[in-house]
Amino acid sequence: MSTQLEVRGLSKRFRVGNALFNRSEVHAVDDVTFTLRPGTVTALVGESGSGKSTVAKLLVRLYAPTAGHVLFDGKDVARDRRRRDIVRYRSQVQMIFQDPFGSLNPVKTVRHHLARPLLIHGVVARARVDARVEQLLETVGLTPGARYAGKYPHELSGGQRQRVAIARALAVDPAVVVADEPISMLDVSIRIGILNLMLQLKEEHDLAFLYVTHDLASARYVADDVLVMYAGQIVEHGPAAEVLSEPLHPYTRLLLASVPDPSLGERPDIEVRKGLASAAVDPPDACRFVGRCPLAIDICSRVTPELVEARPAQAARCHVTAPSPHVREERHV
Amino acid sequence: MIETAEHRETPPLARAGTLVELEGLTVDYGHGERVTRAVDGVNFVIRAGEVVGVAGESGCGKTTLANSIMQVLRPPAHVSGGRVLFRGENLLEKKPGELRKFRWRNVSMVFQSAMNALNPVMRVGDQFVDMMRAHERVSRSGALRRAEELLDLVGIDPRRVRAYPHELSGGMRQRVIIAMALALQPELVIMDEPTTALDVVVQREILQQVRALQRELDFAVLFITHDLSLLIEFAHRIAVMYAGEIVEEAPARQLHREPRHPYTVGLMQSFPPLTGPVVRMTGIPGSPPDLSSPPAGCRFHPRCPHCDPGDPQLYARQTTERPLLREVAADHRVACHLVEDRGR
Numbered sequence: 001m002s003t004q005l006e007v008r009g010l011s012k013r014f015r016v017g018n019a020l021f022n023r024s025e026v027h028a029v030d031d032v033t034f035t036l037r038p039g040t041v042t043a044l045v046g047e048s049g050s051g052k053s054t055v056a057k058l059l060v061r062l063y064a065p066t067a068g069h070v071l072f073d074g075k076d077v078a079r080d081r082r083r084r085d086i087v088r089y090r091s092q093v094q095m096i097f098q099d100p101f102g103s104l105n106p107v108k109t110v111r112h113h114l115a116r117p118l119l120i121h122g123v124v125a126r127a128r129v130d131a132r133v134e135q136l137l138e139t140v141g142l143t144p145g146a147r148y149a150g151k152y153p154h155e156l157s158g159g160q161r162q163r164v165a166i167a168r169a170l171a172v173d174p175a176v177v178v179a180d181e182p183i184s185m186l187d188v189s190i191r192i193g194i195l196n197l198m199l200q201l202k203e204e205h206d207l208a209f210l211y212v213t214h215d216l217a218s219a220r221y222v223a224d225d226v227l228v229m230y231a232g233q234i235v236e237h238g239p240a241a242e243v244l245s246e247p248l249h250p251y252t253r254l255l256l257a258s259v260p261d262p263s264l265g266e267r268p269d270i271e272v273r274k275g276l277a278s279a280a281v282d283p284p285d286a287c288r289f290v291g292r293c294p295l296a297i298d299i300c301s302r303v304t305p306e307l308v309e310a311r312p313a314q315a316a317r318c319h320v321t322a323p324s325p326h327v328r329e330e331r332h333v
Numbered sequence: 334m335i336e337t338a339e340h341r342e343t344p345p346l347a348r349a350g351t352l353v354e355l356e357g358l359t360v361d362y363g364h365g366e367r368v369t370r371a372v373d374g375v376n377f378v379i380r381a382g383e384v385v386g387v388a389g390e391s392g393c394g395k396t397t398l399a400n401s402i403m404q405v406l407r408p409p410a411h412v413s414g415g416r417v418l419f420r421g422e423n424l425l426e427k428k429p430g431e432l433r434k435f436r437w438r439n440v441s442m443v444f445q446s447a448m449n450a451l452n453p454v455m456r457v458g459d460q461f462v463d464m465m466r467a468h469e470r471v472s473r474s475g476a477l478r479r480a481e482e483l484l485d486l487v488g489i490d491p492r493r494v495r496a497y498p499h500e501l502s503g504g505m506r507q508r509v510i511i512a513m514a515l516a517l518q519p520e521l522v523i524m525d526e527p528t529t530a531l532d533v534v535v536q537r538e539i540l541q542q543v544r545a546l547q548r549e550l551d552f553a554v555l556f557i558t559h560d561l562s563l564l565i566e567f568a569h570r571i572a573v574m575y576a577g578e579i580v581e582e583a584p585a586r587q588l589h590r591e592p593r594h595p596y597t598v599g600l601m602q603s604f605p606p607l608t609g610p611v612v613r614m615t616g617i618p619g620s621p622p623d624l625s626s627p628p629a630g631c632r633f634h635p636r637c638p639h640c641d642p643g644d645p646q647l648y649a650r651q652t653t654e655r656p657l658l659r660e661v662a663a664d665h666r667v668a669c670h671l672v673e674d675r676g677r
Contacts, residue, residue: 047533189603221605261562261606
């Protein structure tokens, strides 16, 4: 059976303010649960500050969670302490960063970047490293591999650098790849090429991708499933086709109404509402979107909504569009 | 060989209401051997009260174009050819003192990272006062009152004149900058990627407000972005730039319906749609050229799907001869050898 990555009740809080005053906590990630299956792309979308990058960093253990579990192969890896376990996990879960200019060492060749993980994780015999490096480069579309292996990062375009970063992630033959905004710093005309590469790799290598982005159109293009985050919580999840065509949560609807799409012709203006600057700081028991929500009812400012599956496989945190049974009862009393 | 403006078709003579006219504008970075030509012989008109968009990828010269209208090019960049006419006056001949008065009063500019341009230790209102009093005889209290009105106009609580920049979110700070850009009622506001650093919802809110203000106050906008789909919704007319040249120019809806240049077509196919079936897209192969040694002939030819050595005659033209911008329909100009051939 192929392995999958399961996240259960994952939370991360950060203290803000100084030691004496303004002691508040940012609930950057709050009770997040999802599963990454092999051979699928899962998009994690949301605005800046929604906590989506924190989720990515928790998955690759750049942060330790405040609460919750990351289960890989059924085993909780969030609290592994032994170096051997950590190295093993890292060889299975790799990350691609947003900035292809900052993530490669300018004084090292492409070959160096790809050979290092191969040697550290002992993926292939030392004598076969060069051949494997070239093969990896060709997998990500940099052919002939031998020519690119000798180049330095400054000799490559942004798109080529991002391909090197992807090849580096693939070097250790991972099961899961976390890609944090991998195309947002690239030129528009080459973005589709990187997205197509992700689709090809998911199929050929049976990879599970977590694609972290603020760009809904690209999420719709590559993703099988979508997770929508707002103020640290997942407010909607489900198959990409459903969530992005018939969204349940008012925030997903607002996001969709905001994306430029000329094929839709003239669209009505979105309603401008003043939301709280950050609903994730010391959140009260209420829906975090209530300040900006056009559908808000009385209960929304009293009770935090649960994720409720209002349609098959599609769930949302909303008292109005996806009410839980007891909320529905209360409203009808 | 680099062509000069004389070889190009000149745009129709300044029509009524022409605000800015670029005539064969050429901007170089550096001199002599190591020169990089960022803008190469661009002819372009901005009419009073219209929203014009310039779309293109990084390094295509769109920001350099904007900076030369505002006359804020910094060495090693310099205008090496052509003219920048504002209401018929060549800005390149103005003295520094005249330019200082001209900026903000006639043309103002909002940059991508403008929200970080606010002085962090000064209240927002005081920054308005400073700016206005540099240009007009106005009392401090008068300027503050005007600042409150302007903040209200862009959707910020007027009481926020007393706020420091760090007390405002990124979107609010960007709105403050837009309010400042409108303070002296300029005829043209240049916006260079004004919403790129912001979230989509905030971006849409700000664009809605700018459009409403533009209708009400009737200023012209030069809007620069890499996001062609945003421009099609927001601008009246769009120019697409590639490697220092305008390759296509048309009314926004026309460009969306009938893009003619293969680069424009490729750009449109680079934005996955939000509706309709999900189909595999191709984008554009390769990447934009290095402007210190641009390809000969049509600069797009190394990436162009219609550039085929199988047709030797056309191929020779594509790889050696620079295509001219030609009118293919009312207000629609394209620089492409294919279009010329079919158009005849």
